[in-house]
Amino acid sequence: MHAEFDFEGDVVLVTGASGALGSAVCRAFDDAGATVCGTDVVEPGEDTELDRGEVSFYRGDLTDEAQAEQVVSGAVDAHGGLDALCNVAGMWQGGDPIDETDVGDFETVFDVNLKTMFLASKHALPHLRESGGNIVSVSARASLEGGEGDGPYRAAKAGVRLLTETIAEENRGAVRANAVMPSVIDTPANREMLPDADHDSWVDPADIARVVLSLSSDATPPTSGGSVPVYGEA
Incomplete structure (x- = not known):
């Protein structure tokens, strides 16, 4: 059985839209009839839904609150509301043991993975309450336990899970919030690495x-x- 989704009339905002997972999420919602708004700090690649204008693109650095608010309000003003937020923006960075980790590297990992999710959710929530909408954020399988060499990443993705639970609790009956937990995603960049x-x-x-x-x-x-596992048959 193949499930079919119908998001006709819904407005969806996808962060990290220029990346492999973000663009796949944009494509899936677009195929399901949604009005899709994508945002990223970098321009989308050529020959994608965003590049062809099938998805509205709002460039912004979501680690900056003013820009995060501007992206959300821009999408809402252009399309009359917001029904779903997908927090896909993120990065993986390995590195050194904690006692050898540069504070700048720590801050970058937390900013990109956790702060973007916090700020996008913060400014989207008032609009999602009006529509009875949803938030789906990307955590990681690695957030479930400690590991060697990528502690800040694991901690940031654990933060995504906990903020997801908090948003769900604070918005019971008004907005649903969930997370997905991938492991290694099959992308050209990961295959090269x-x-x-x-x-x-x-x-x-x-x-x-x-x-x-x-x-x-x-x-x-x-x-x-x-927090839903999406790392295959494990």
Whole structure:
């Protein structure tokens, strides 16, 4: 059985839209009939939904509150409201043990992975309460336990999970909030970085995007505050 989603009439904002997962989420919502707004700090690549104008693009650095507020209000003003926010913006960065980690590297990882999610959610929530909307954010499998060499990343993604639970609790009956937890996503960049890995075990961004659609739809009405594994058969 193949599930079909209908987001006709819904306005969706996707952060990190220029990346592999963000663009897949934009494509999935666009295919399902939504009005899709994408935002990123970098311009979208060529021959994508954003590049072709099928998705409205709002350039902004969501680590800056003024820009985050401007992106959200721009999408709302242009399209009359907001029904879903997908917090996809993020980055992975390995590095040194904690006692050797530069504070600048720590701040960058937290800003890109957690602060963007906080600021986008903060300014989207008043509009989502009006529409009875949804937030889906990207955490990570690595957030479930400590590990060697990427502690700030694991801590930031754990923060995404906890903020998701908090938003869900604070907005019971008004806005649902959930997270997805990928591991290594099958992207050209990851294949180039890890050429000898078992690529068959990685998950396609399009498959993760379908989970994001499901959590944003009326197919999952009792699910809020959850963190859903999307790292394949483990």
